[in-house]
Amino acid sequence: MNKVDINFKELASLQATLKTMQEVDIAEFLIKMEPEKRTIVMTMLPKDVLAEVFAELPRDLKTEVIESFTNPDLKDLIDELASDDLVDSLQELPSNMVTKLLHYVDSDRRDSINKLLNYPEDSVGSLMSVDYVAVKKSDSKSDVLKKISQSPADHEHLDSIFIKDDKRQIIGYFYLADLVRLQEESLDSIIQWNPVKVYTHDDQEKAAKLFNKHSLLSIPVCDKEDRIVGIITADDIFDVIADEIHEDYSLMQGMGTTESPYLETGVFSLASKRIVWLLVLMISATVTGFIIEKYQAVLSSTVALAAYIPMLMDSGGNSGSQSSTLIIRSMALDEIKERDSLKVLWKELRVGLVVGSILALVNLVRMMLLSQVSINICVTVSLTLLMTIVMAKLVGGLLPVLARKLKQDPAVMAGPLVTTVVDAFALVIYFKIAQLLMGIG
Structure with missing residues (x-):
């Protein structure tokens, strides 16, 4: 053979091993093999097993298989593929490959395959199988x-x-x-x-x-x-659920989703998925800058206040993200409807008061014992912490529901946006309380 030589003893051992493996494990095994050896191994698989393995392969290896198979072998492979697996493969392959594969689909089956290909991408029709009784x-x-x-x-x-x-x-x-x-x-x-x-x-x-x-x-x-x-x-739905989790997690982190594996995705493609939200957040951070600038007199008169800004903003952002993540999960499970927005706000208000009170009390004791600042500053920071937590819980609970009402993905509201909104409000609350309690103009 060209580059890789497999002796008879190795082939026999390999064939015995393959018989003990599940199709998905065989696919993972083949992905790690050298191309020449992979082609030999695939010819050893029974037709029905080969079809199941082919469906599990990534796009580039599917292309490799199609190019390496003879016409009769390719026809056998197409005949063995379940309709939903065949459609999934056709949807991710280049158009010239799709044309080549459709040539080997029987005419009576081709009509149903074409119908499946014409359904919207995220519809049930594009995912269904016509193989049933x-x-x-x-x-x-x-x-x-x-x-x-x-x-x-x-x-x-x-x-x-x-x-x-x-x-x-x-x-x-x-x-x-x-x-x-x-x-x-x-x-x-x-x-x-x-x-x-x-x-x-x-x-x-x-x-x-x-x-x-x-x-x-x-x-x-x-x-x-x-x-x-x-x-x-159900096996098709597992993929849908995994994709939805991946998409929601990406949106919560301010990123677009990618279909290709990380190591196979280009640098510029990855950058383009991340840059939009980073630009939005960078520009929106200007708001917090304006707020700090507006209350410069407060900071100048009591410089110690500046030391607690990161803690307040982090606590508020994390608290809001907790609420939004929980609400998004509940909406995904249909536990919360759009009409439940007032119930959500009432519950998050009470949760915020409980959590905020505990954090504020602990912070007050911590500052009085460990920080060399006046009691007024201790009370200002702790009271701000309480109000920030309550406000963050309300914002984090409301934004996902609002997104659903606006026909947007609630996950967009879960991470960066909640943090940005909460940061701005936390600063305003902080400086207003400082002015009231410390008599700063």
């Missing part, structure tokens, strides 16, 4: 088992068998396990009516919430006429 209520156990044996659906698509009427509208479902244990031919005793369902143009987040709420392994997908056109499975 739907039967009629009048079918017998033998009829259903025959349809299952003839179906191209994989095991994850056969957990639930769906019941449709003459108009293809879904009316019920039953579990494959219940079918296997069924003693009689009639399906009546195992059918569960009124199934949970989603529609092709629903957002993927809606499906994720339904999976979480009802602890399901699959959900039927219907068109606007309530006709079943596919299913969405």
